[in-house]
Amino acid sequence: MTDDARAIAAAVRGRRITAEAVLTNALARIAAVEPKVAAFNAVMTEEARAAARAVDRAVAAGRDPGPLAGVPFAVKALFDVAGRPTHAGSKIRLDAPPATADATAIARLVAAGAVLVGVLNMDEFAFGFTTENAHHGTTRNPHDLARVSGGSSGGSAAAVAAGAVPIALGSDTNGSVRVPAALCGTFGLKPTYGRVPRAGVAPLAWSFDHVGWFARSAGDCALLLDVAQGSDPRDPAAAPGPHPAVTPAL
Numbered sequence: 001m002t003d004d005a006r007a008i009a010a011a012v013r014g015r016r017i018t019a020e021a022v023l024t025n026a027l028a029r030i031a032a033v034e035p036k037v038a039a040f041n042a043v044m045t046e047e048a049r050a051a052a053r054a055v056d057r058a059v060a061a062g063r064d065p066g067p068l069a070g071v072p073f074a075v076k077a078l079f080d081v082a083g084r085p086t087h088a089g090s091k092i093r094l095d096a097p098p099a100t101a102d103a104t105a106i107a108r109l110v111a112a113g114a115v116l117v118g119v120l121n122m123d124e125f126a127f128g129f130t131t132e133n134a135h136h137g138t139t140r141n142p143h144d145l146a147r148v149s150g151g152s153s154g155g156s157a158a159a160v161a162a163g164a165v166p167i168a169l170g171s172d173t174n175g176s177v178r179v180p181a182a183l184c185g186t187f188g189l190k191p192t193y194g195r196v197p198r199a200g201v202a203p204l205a206w207s208f209d210h211v212g213w214f215a216r217s218a219g220d221c222a223l224l225l226d227v228a229q230g231s232d233p234r235d236p237a238a239a240p241g242p243h244p245a246v247t248p249a250l
Contacts (some may be wrong), residue, residue: 013059039158044119051115067223130150130154131180177214
């Protein structure tokens with residue numbers, strides 16, 4: 001998958017490709033690269049197909065699904081995904097009660113038309129810089145499988161760098177977006193503290209934690225900020241708006 005998220009969404013909204021076809025391509029790419037890279041802890045095939053078909057139905061009915069229409073994305077295992085335990089890369093949380101709702105950042109991307117396809121590997125409890133996980137395996141750098149992907153959001157960076165998904169959510173407390181983005185050669189953004197709510201994201205150090213992401217272009221990073229930013233009563237550190245859109249300034 002070489003197109004960035006904006007190009008994919010434009011093609012879906014313009015009826016040049018269906019969201020389901022985009023997803024099928026993404027799933028095929030995941031299947032091809034995953035045995036070598038090990039970026040994913042789980043691939044949510046059926047849930048993603050249902051979401052993609054909903055996007056296609058909206059387009060067919062003349063409705064705009066949103067600026068991320070049909071764009072596949074995946075999330076670091078630190079984020080709540082409704083119906084799944086938030087294991088945060090640790091074996092001891094594999095049997096935790098499933099999350100009752102998606103993290104705010106996930107919900108905002110889904111509301112913008114994006115399609116969640118899976119959960120990504122990370123350093124245990126986000127404490128590390130290499131994504132060498134004793135329970136879920138080591139995520140490799142797609143550019144050189146003998147090298148690490150960085151961490152703690154290594155699965156997120158590797159999934160984008162390998163072309164499995166065009167965008168992926170991660171978190172940054174002490175470099176956990178910036179390090180893997182640099183090592184894997186992707187665009188990454190650690191937004192200003194409080195700009196993007198962290199509700200539904202397991203904390204490492206609450207006064208330093210940031211929701212961030214990886215993408216194939218600076219424009220995608222800007223679009224994700226426009227989609228994900230804003231206040232949230234579930235995160236007392238989330239800065240009240242209004243927050244100006246940044247995409248028009250590019």
